[in-house]
Amino acid sequence: MxxxxxxxxxxxxxxxxxxxxxxxxxxxxxxxxxxxxxxxxxxxxxxxxxxxxxxxxxxxxxxxxxxxxxxxxxxxxxxxxxxxxxxxxxxxxxxxxxxxxxxxxxxxxGVTFYNEKDYKKGIKVITFKGERTMPQSKSKDLFLNFIALREASKHNAQDALLIDSEGYIREGTRTNFFAVKQGKLYTAPLSDVVGGITRKIVIKIAKQNNIEVIERKIHNNELKDFDEFFITSTSMNVLPINQINDYILDKNSKVLTKKIIKLFKDYYHQEVFND
Ligand SMILES: Cc1ncc(COP(=O)(O)O)c(C=O)c1O
Known part of the structure; x- marks a missing residue:
């Protein structure tokens, strides 16, 4: 190299x-x-x-x-x-x-590979207050992402969910955030986040499989109303969350998250490797 x-x-x-x-x-x-x-x-x-x-x-x-x-x-x-x-x-x-x-x-x-265990069990994330400037641009203004991720590491977490000034969860430091409620997928609107390529594909394959996708703001206070959570990114693909701060979701079945992980894997195998 x-x-x-x-x-x-x-x-x-x-x-x-x-x-x-x-x-x-x-x-x-x-x-x-x-x-x-x-x-x-x-x-x-x-x-x-x-x-x-x-x-x-x-x-x-x-x-x-x-x-x-x-x-x-x-x-x-x-x-x-x-x-x-x-x-x-x-x-x-x-x-x-x-x-x-x-x-x-x-x-x-180098490319980072994540543990198989993380895909099965899910990862821990924390929340961190901060808003990216011009959030739709993947700009190199990365200080917020850096300190939020550093804080996540201190708490043995793999990412930090960024909370805006009104208390809405926008995205991770290098990931998009999804929540699941009663079989439907929720994620922040494109106006508030980096338009993740993985996010875009997840939304497409979910819709193709008759899974409803709702793009709307998700408030930090309503987390307990959701059943499952996951993050998406180029290096992580689709990674389930099993803990947000002290809120543990270990017993969660992750039914829809597992389905999305499989659909995403099938999609890239076909699109990237033609198999
Ligand atoms: C702030 C932010 N949100 C979301 C993402 C996820 O985008 P992608 O799925 O294209 O990697 C990234 C990484 O690229 C990011 O930096």
Missing amino acids: NYVILNGKLIEKQEATISVFNKAMFFDFAVYDSVKIIKGKKFFPDFHVERLINSAKIIQLEHDFKKQDIMKWMDLLIEKNNLQDALIRFLLLGAASPEEKPQLFLFSL
Whole structure:
């Protein structure tokens, strides 16, 4: 994993640097995205590149990078870094002053695999007060995500659910949040969260299987009215929750969550691996 692509040019990892004088870096005038590669196959690359471009548009980050070129650069990086299981990260820095030019980095990172036990038993999450600025953009303004996740780790939890100023649960630090009540799925509206690719697919496959999906705000005070909870993300897929702070859901049957886990697995096996 030695190469990086900067504005379409292959460079050595050591050359992939950003100056401390770069204003875009200083002000976090940047967006990012990541594509998962497993056994050399890309997971939904079009959706991720489209989201990168859309994230830039939301924060009014102007640039000339085109989807088709980014897709080609991604393939070049896979080939040059000989990637099998990895994450390809796109980092797009804007021009925050007339002297600066937009910079698009593509680089590869390791991919995290989660325990089979977590998918069966579920994970612990905590709640954390904080609201992301321009929540629909996957912006590099990640300090809130960082401190919330750090707090989660201190409590042996795998993620933190971010609670907005009105007490609504929006999403995790790197995940979307779903709740289940009487066989129906609930998740925060797209206006309040990153439009997760996994979220989008889960909603699609749920609807195809006649499971009703309700996109509405979920208040922290109404958690006990729900039967099941799960989070979704590119690296985690669909991961059940068995504890939120001190509220333990261990005896919960997770019927619908298990069904969604299976439907999602079948979906990506077909779409990504053609099997
Ligand atoms: C804030 C936030 N919400 C949700 C997600 C989940 O999105 P996806 O399913 O595309 O990984 C992510 C990660 O990308 C994220 O950073």
